[in-house]
Amino acid sequence: MPGAPGGGPGPGPSPVDRWTLVVFSFIMATALGQMNFTGDQVLRVLAKNEKQLSVLRDLDGLKPQKVDFWRSPAKPSLPVDMRVPFSELKDIKAYLESHGLAYSIMIKDIQVLLDKEREAMAKSRRLERSTSSFSYSSYHTLEEIYNWMDNFVTEYSDIVSKIQIGHSFENRSILVLKFSTGGSQRRAIWIDTGIHSREWITHATGIWTAKKIVSDYGKDRTLTNILNAMDIFMEIVTNPDGFAFTHSMNRLWRKNKSTRPGMFCIGVDLNRNWKSGFGGNGSNNNPCSETYRGPSPQSEPEVAAIVNFITTHGNVKALISIHSYSQMLMYPYGHSLEPVPNQEELYQLAKDAVKALYEVHGIEYIYGSISATLYVASGITVDWAYDSGIKYAFTFELRDTGRYGFLLPASQIVPTAQETWLALRTIMEHTLQHPY
Amino acid sequence: MPPRRQPPPASGPWGPRPAVLLLAPLLLLTQQGVAAAPVGAEGPEDSPGLQDAEFPSGLLQQAARAALHFFNFRAGSPSALRVLAAVLEGRATVNPKKGCQVDLVFTTDHYNPEVGEEHLGKCSARVFFRNQKPRPAINVTCTRLIEKNKRQEEDYLLYKHMKQLKTPLDVTSIPDSHGHIDPSLRPIWDLAFLGSSYVMWEKTTQFLHYYMAQISSVNQWKTNDDTIDFDYTVLLHEFSTQEIIPCRIHLGWYPGKPLKVKYHCQELQTPEEASGTEEGSAVAPTELNNF
Numbered sequence: 026m027p028g029a030p031g032g033g034p035g036p037g038p039s040p041v042d043r044w045t046l047v048v049f050s051f052i053m054a055t056a057l058g059q060m061n062f063t064g065d066q067v068l069r070v071l072a073k074n075e076k077q078l079s080v081l082r083d084l085d086g087l088k089p090q091k092v093d094f095w096r097s098p099a100k101p102s103l104p105v106d107m108r109v110p111f112s113e114l115k116d117i118k119a120y121l122e123s124h125g126l127a128y129s130i131m132i133k134d135i136q137v138l139l140d141k142e143r144e145a146m147a148k149s150r151r152l153e154r155s156t157s158s159f160s161y162s163s164y165h166t167l168e169e170i171y172n173w174m175d176n177f178v179t180e181y182s183d184i185v186s187k188i189q190i191g192h193s194f195e196n197r198s199i200l201v202l203k204f205s206t207g208g209s210q211r212r213a214i215w216i217d218t219g220i221h222s223r224e225w226i227t228h229a230t231g232i233w234t235a236k237k238i239v240s241d242y243g244k245d246r247t248l249t250n251i252l253n254a255m256d257i258f259m260e261i262v263t264n265p266d267g268f269a270f271t272h273s274m275n276r277l278w279r280k281n282k283s284t285r286p287g288m289f290c291i292g293v294d295l296n297r298n299w300k301s302g303f304g305g306n307g308s309n310n311n312p313c314s315e316t317y318r319g320p321s322p323q324s325e326p327e328v329a330a331i332v333n334f335i336t337t338h339g340n341v342k343a344l345i346s347i348h349s350y351s352q353m354l355m356y357p358y359g360h361s362l363e364p365v366p367n368q369e370e371l372y373q374l375a376k377d378a379v380k381a382l383y384e385v386h387g388i389e390y391i392y393g394s395i396s397a398t399l400y401v402a403s404g405i406t407v408d409w410a411y412d413s414g415i416k417y418a419f420t421f422e423l424r425d426t427g428r429y430g431f432l433l434p435a436s437q438i439v440p441t442a443q444e445t446w447l448a449l450r451t452i453m454e455h456t457l458q459h460p461y
Numbered sequence: 462m463p464p465r466r467q468p469p470p471a472s473g474p475w476g477p478r479p480a481v482l483l484l485a486p487l488l489l490l491t492q493q494g495v496a497a498a499p500v501g502a503e504g505p506e507d508s509p510g511l512q513d514a515e516f517p518s519g520l521l522q523q524a525a526r527a528a529l530h531f532f533n534f535r536a537g538s539p540s541a542l543r544v545l546a547a548v549l550e551g552r553a554t555v556n557p558k559k560g561c562q563v564d565l566v567f568t569t570d571h572y573n574p575e576v577g578e579e580h581l582g583k584c585s586a587r588v589f590f591r592n593q594k595p596r597p598a599i600n601v602t603c604t605r606l607i608e609k610n611k612r613q614e615e616d617y618l619l620y621k622h623m624k625q626l627k628t629p630l631d632v633t634s635i636p637d638s639h640g641h642i643d644p645s646l647r648p649i650w651d652l653a654f655l656g657s658s659y660v661m662w663e664k665t666t667q668f669l670h671y672y673m674a675q676i677s678s679v680n681q682w683k684t685n686d687d688t689i690d691f692d693y694t695v696l697l698h699e700f701s702t703q704e705i706i707p708c709r710i711h712l713g714w715y716p717g718k719p720l721k722v723k724y725h726c727q728e729l730q731t732p733e734e735a736s737g738t739e740e741g742s743a744v745a746p747t748e749l750n751n752f
Binding site: 225272427429431432 | 544545572574634636638639640641672674675696698700701702703704705
């Protein structure tokens with residue numbers, strides 16, 4: 026499976042994995058038509074002391090067996106999970122209650138869960154077979170996006186190629202799409218999306234934009250002029266580990282998944298890990314914080330990969346880093362209120378880009394420097410880009426302004442991408458016309 | 462430059478809230494400095510000269526949001542929730558010792574975008590942020606957009622829909638990961654937002670502001686003949702720290718009756734300290750003389 030964690034050091038099988046294994050074996054059993062679990066429940070019991078634990082162990086010893094432990098009684102501090110057949114529920118619950126054992130219902134009806142899992146698996150098998158019908162108006166998993174990339178590069182191989190620029194902490198590939206009509210080491214534009222994994226609208230916008238670029242080349246004069254003289258690099262899943270985690274466990278995960286020995290919390294905020302104003306106000310040195318900057322600048326492989334790529338390339342002239350949400354278009358600095366030397370030019374360009382965006386669907390963006398418009402943030406991508414000599418460094422915060430926030434409905438993907446495209450094109454055109 | 466925004470201490474000074482909510486009368490401040498900031502559609506850069514050096518960016522927005530949370534809670538009406546459209550004008554008076562008073566006028570939109578209603582509402586508010594402390598004092602008045610009886614009718618319709626929902630509710634998260642809310646569950650979201658408005662108002666400071674990101678679980682949903690008893694866990698997104706804060710909220714609601722809210726939020730976990738909690742409860746006042 027593409028993107029599966031590789032040989033890096035990892036934790037042992039988590040309780041979730043063990044559950045998955047148990048559920049899977051149940052699916053196999055029902056698939057073979059042998060067993061039916063309608064009405065069966067999984068109860069989680071918390072034993073407060075050894076006495077209560079032994080009450081639970083007594084259940085295990087009953088013949089015929091009345092419960093099936095998914096997580097056996099071990100220590101008073103650890104939860105005990107038991108599958109209770111429908112016919113035994115009343116008796117078992119009475120037994121627990123009479124001994125003062127608190128329980129909660131983890132799974133109300135196992136058969137319902139199994140049916141749902143089976144249906145989901147069948148559905149994903151159907152999807153794989155029809156890859157040509159990739160939906161640009163839906164959110165996708167990491168595997169789906171990586172599959173789409175391969176198909177996309179094959180279909181538009183005259184303009185697009187795929188580059189691997191490194192590996193994530195959990196050893197997933199970090200991939201960049203290159204749009205080029207030729208030349209060698211042309212002046213280039215860099216676009217990244219998904220550096221914060223919960224901002225799903227950004228990856229979706231990146232994917233739509235990639236398709237827009239190849240579709241409009243040769244048709245839209247501005248885009249054609251841009252691509253005839255410059256290259257575009259697009260990193261769609263800038264934080265693949267975090268993104269996988271938003272699908273598997275925590276939809277609102279922001280950081281990457283790196284850990285270090287002795288650290289109580291996981292993950293570094295990739296947009297605080299850059300070498301510009303690192304460690305200042307607007308980032309945090311508490312590993313449990315959402316804006317944890319990491320132990321040192323570029324300590325994170327996801328950031329180092331980009332730094333190495335852009336530095337080695339040497340000819341990137343614009344960098345656009347896309348986030349959500351707030352509806353803003355901003356330029357450096359984030360780490361201080363000090364204006365950048367070409368602040369006036371960036372202000373005007375932002376104003377034009379936002380106007381072009383507004384004309385598509387009437388969505389209002391505000392614009393200005395990051396520190397004045399959003400908040401003070403240190404060690405961010407665009408500050409590093411600017412200090413590395415990239416004069417046109419912008420960051421977007423896409424829709425919306427808080428009604429749905431990170432959980433923007435999929436129905437807004439295409440409208441968001443459509444309007445954002447006009448702003449991107451404005452910035453790219455200006456970069457083309459102002460070589461330096 | 463705005464002061465460093467540390468996450469609040471795990472076991473902080475935020476003790477349990479008083480059970481009864483009252484509008485705090487506004488204090489008269491010595492005038493330390495006045496900044497008037499006419500706000501257009503473009504953004505803060507348009508009037509740089511008028512910005513006081515101590516202005517955190519977006520202070521007017523901050524005040525408007527706080528005022529709206531408070532307004533929504535006090536109105537107690539899930540069918541009449543409002544969101545911020547734009548700040549029209551505002552002025553702030555900063556007293557470095559005490560806090561910051563903001564007077565402002567802003568427009569509002571209906572929270573539920575599906576409702577065909579076109580009109581923008583208009584509100585004027587006075588918001589007082591006490592230095593480093595949450596729970597700004599708020600005085601807010603909004604133009605009457607809908608007659609009180611009509612509003613109660615809408616609320617009663619919502620109540621009837623809620624009563625028809627099958628219990629126990631077979632839901633996990635609202636919205637789901639793809640941002641989808643089943644239309645039949647929309648009233649639950651609206652009611653949850655109403656309860657969350659109280660919590661978000663109480664937690665807002667000059668620098669911290671919140672959005673309701675997701676209902677992560679529905680613990681209890683009981684529709685009796687005279688109350689809806691709703692116990693849920695909501696994930697709040699605090700914007701300046703980007704933290705996600707789970708809050709357990711228990712509310713009681715019935716159309717026309719004051720909203721009752723109890724809550725318990727889990728604050729940021731540090732490696733050394735155990736996670737702290739923040740609690741509060743309130744009953745909305747019955748006297749709504751500007752409605």
